[in-house]
Amino acid sequence: MKILVTGATGFLGHHVISTLVERGVEVVATGRSLSKMKQAPWADAVTLVQMxxxxxxxxxxxxxxxxxHCVHLAWPNLPDxxxxxxxxxSLPQSKNFLCKLIDQGIQKILVAGTCFEYGMQEGELSEKFPPRPDNPYGRAKNQLRLELESxxxxxxxxxxxxxxxxxxxKGQNPKSLFAQLQKAIQSGCDEFDMSGGQQIRDYLPVEEVAAAIADLICHPTHTGTxxxxxxxxxxxxxxxKRYLENHNADIKLNLGVFPYPDWEPFxxxxxxxxxxxxxKQR
Structure with a gap:
């Protein structure tokens, strides 16, 4: 098994490659910047391809x-x-790339989709729920899935x-909530502005996401969403609050400074x- 990982220098790509290398998997890493890939701690353990x-x-x-195999994570223009x-x-770019891989004999592809494919549906979202994407990012990902399946x-x-x-x-977009919170901790800030904080979300450490992706791409039979x-x-x-406690940080949270985002359900x-x-089956 030799696994290609696109978006190698991205937030998730970096961790997926680290996980695969730790498991002894042969990896080909590709990205637009060869110099950035060479700076990664796994650079000497994988094959680097600038593309x-x-x-x-x-x-x-x-x-x-x-x-x-291919783990396709590359997707520009985020987090807009x-x-x-x-x-x-982004949609035609990924479709063209993946279809070329398919035509040239790739055995298995894992593509990173998004919870935004579920649109504005609320509650516990199962794979059995019909996709109802409500923003361009979610629509593009869902359309890519449909076109690949066809x-x-x-x-x-x-x-x-x-x-x-x-x-x-580590390595998340500096504009993301927890990246800004970490910056406030490191800077010794006394206060931190955020939304009201009552929205319900589902978060995982990126290391756990990377481990799940490694488990999936290496699974001998599983396919589908x-x-x-x-x-x-x-x-x-x-x-x-849990994040602040884990980092022994005492920062006042200024709630309600920012509005709740309108591109996702509450x-x-x-x-x-x-x-x-x-x-469990792997």
Whole structure:
């Protein structure tokens, strides 16, 4: 087994590669910046391939050293979930890349989906729920899944679709909540501005998300859509307080400074039962 990981220098890609390397898996890492990949702690343990997904070579598999599996994480223009660029650029870019891999003999593909495919539905969200994406990012991901499923009907490649919920940890986008909270802790701030904090969210440490993805891509038989989530329905304020306690930080939280986001439901979390079942089978 040789696994290609796209988006190697991204938040999740970095951790997925680390996990696969720790497990002794042969990895090909690809990204737009070779210099950034060379700075990663796993750089000497994997095969590095600089590649722009907008400029693919005809002999794609040759340039990628013929991987048998692919974990596709690359997706530009985040975290702007409302940008039409997801539909106009990121969707066709990923489809073209993945279809080339399929045509050239890749055995298995895992694509990072998103909980935003469920749209504004609330409560515990199961894989059995119909997708109802409400923002361009969610619509683009869902459309990619549909087009890949159609394309693969007469092909031999297996498809896994990992619907990712929220994650946090080292390397996350500096604009994300927990990255800003960590910056406030490190800067010795006395106060931290946030929303009211009563929205219900499903968060996992990025290391756990990476481990789940590694389990899935290495699973011998599982295919289809699966939630990658904790299954915990916890108010965001409680998660922030827990984070502060874990870091021994005493910071006053200024609640209600920022409005609740309008691109996501107020209370939602993932159903983890299928993920738990599959991980027990590996």
């Amino acid at each position: 722009d997904l907008d400029q693919l070579p005809d002999s794609l598999m040759d340039q990628l050293h013929h991987p048998s 979930y409302k940008s039409e660029t997801h539909l106009n650029h 394309y693969l009907k007469d092909k031999d490649t297996d498809l896994q679709w990992a619907r990712l919920f929220y994650m946090y940890g 699966i939630n990658v989530c904790s299954g915990e329905n916890v108010p965001l304020l409680d998660l922030v 209370k939602f979390w993932g159903a983890p039962h299928l993920l738990e079942k599959v991980r």
